[in-house]
Amino acid sequence: MDWTSWLALLDAHDYTIAREIIQRGVAAVSVLAFASTYRQFPVLLGERGLLPTPEYLERSAGLGGPSLFHWRRVGYSDRLLRIVCAVGMALGVSVLLGLPQQGPGWTTIPVFWVMWGLYLSIHSVGRIFYGFGWESMLLECGFLVGLLGSHQVAPPLLVLWFLRWMLLRLEFGAGMIKMRGDPSWRDLTAMDHHHETQPMPGPFSRLAHLRPRWWHRMEVLGSHAVQLGAIWLVLLPQPIASIGASLVILTQLFLVVTGNYAWLNWLTILVATAAISDPFWRWLAGGPFPEWGWQRWPVLGDPELGGTVSPLGWHLLILAVVAFLAVLSWRPLRNLFSSHQLMNASFNRFHLVNAYGAFGSMTRYRYEVIIEGTQDPDPEAADEEAWHPYEFPGKPGDLRRRSRQFAPYHLRLDWQMWFLALRPGAQDWFVALLEKLRDGDPGIRRLLRTDPFDGAAPTGLRVKYFRYRYATAEEKRTSGQWWMRTDLGVIARVDPDSGTGRD
Template identity: 45%
Template structure:
């Protein structure tokens, strides 16, 4: 079975496996540290209430058997420990079958979380991590040479990520076709990073070059992944470079990093050796039949399931980030089919005054990632995912996105709920809870060079109006969006 093995991709497999394991580690840590306020038993969208309406086959999860916050925490920390062990090289020291079971366990544990995560886990990179993680089950460890079929499946996944994103842009907002989307995107993206202000202030001709380069990288380059070497390695390198550009310009959780790691499935050892020099790979015997058989069967299953994302990509009604099965295998991807021209932010405030007047002093809650205080430079959080901050961006687009969880969030702030406050950067009422809270809607824009110099502010903001009127605990149930 000489055709089955691709020893020349030993280092590419190493980077891919350790990289995906590192992302799993971050994802499990984020789940462990954020779940109580979001989806815990007393969270904004409680898992027990969700599971009461869902069958196992609609939302397969270990928590269908039993749920408790302690069990969720145990699953999260177990997943983090297992992922950390793989990052440290444990899977390569273990027997092949044990390494496969380790990867399978990671997938089952994280699938169990995603399928009960509801709105907080409704992001395309959750499915991407699950699909990439399931591929790792069939990529082997240092006991066998990398299977060529699994490497090709990783490239196919990367193709769907990149080409799907390119198509959704080309079919979507006209600014992608006239090359003007980056006049706005760095300013209006969900969670700007520390360099986003500087990217936004690049000359407009360079923004047009960026968009044209993006189209080339997402619509042309992905076909090179299936070409002979060294073309495939060059195509993969272009993907890596463009993804690192996105890492520098914003915070997109682990979307860019999983994409980067997948690109190493197309970079052979000789290409890497020209740049860095690489050690020789181990000498392998033929892969065992019990391993080769499932790899071949899995490849056939993936090719069969690929029909649905390909049909979606070819459709004029292409949808972004969609799973066609509850196991999040062989999904369709895409991002930013439309670009906002104006940035709006929901700002939450509280007061401890007993009576509300036009002179009431309101104090602002600070979030970790989303824009708030105009003088605060946005921070770099990715690949860590701040779920509440991301959903606040959607809430600013439309109150409909916030309908299930924003009032529960405000109610918890009125109680100084400790798990909820851990999601925030600053609580203006550390001693006693506020009597009232409200939400205001602002328009934000990046300052100019002169405003930054004179006012020492990264943002300028102007009040649009009330988003949620002042509410207190006794009448919380009667509050609603404007």
């Protein structure tokens, strides 16, 4: 074989549909991530936010992750943050429109890498409000999918394989963290409570929770079967790899329907697409079932598929970047098989080749922190009718309100309220939230579902603690309530003069 034939083996001409789905899908998620940051970051972490970024930058002295906000000549401002988000959204829209894909093979790389760099700048100063596994997933995906190239080159097989390696870390890592963690995953009882206690239930979560026990056992078995078993099919020849990826996608769609996990499930679906070949997509559209590929192992491409061989320079670039990522893969690989496996961990400052996983420990009961305010002149003597709750868009509050579907949009404040309910305490961001509510801050109002005082400052605030559970079918018929709850008391009070205090 001459060198052209060897290069042809690195081209994956039968993954063009996968490339389109992955690149445009990751671009769409990026647009959503920048849009949510544009709206929420100034309120949560801006100049006058709950945890102001300028103060953090002064304390950290540039020791955080890479960020253009660390540059002294640049610094942080809400205006600059919004410009960064606007540029990120514009670049994402350009990919959705297919503009970079029309240029030479390399033109998709700078577009995705600029989006990656801009979001990394945000993530590096986002702290607790950006401490989620799907943030690192978006960064890793954003770095990788630009390497799939434009329409002028075939999808690089090495990049598709690296995306499969990412899928393996996502799914097998999640399966192993479950088996090593909470015993409820081993005795098949994990899903008895999960739909009710998950961070942000969706509109069908109650229906899923009220299924019989045998159904919940099947949910756990199905999760183990896919994450510990079927995931390995993506390393086999086609169409077996496509079947394995399809099983992953089906389980992820079930999670989409029964919960709100921002863009976690959608990114996993996109990454799984890297294992689905064009013939399999055509079969799904009504064509013939693809031929079994035992005659060729998909470590290398198939030059008989035809198409122009991609340029030597393009292949050298891909080889160099993949070699760099392969070096970074050693610690994540060890982590997968470690008895001290880390969940949602990054091993470098650039959030490339990360460790993933979720729900290594399960919560059996749902607790909620409810903030209430009053405009009674004497809050200490106010009766119960004078207290009114501040409602959040995603987290449970009003007992009659059915949970809504927000994912893939990420409600960062609502998520932190769930974590707070697990371990109530005077966390800095929560103390600042109470102070903002006490002052009638208009920025915080934009992140709430309802403000009972329509922007006016309350005369007093109190924080109540409840245990929530789903209403049974009979309870819902008689009361009309979606939730039932038990009052566990007041854990903090705030008045305009004394600030915050714990009871």
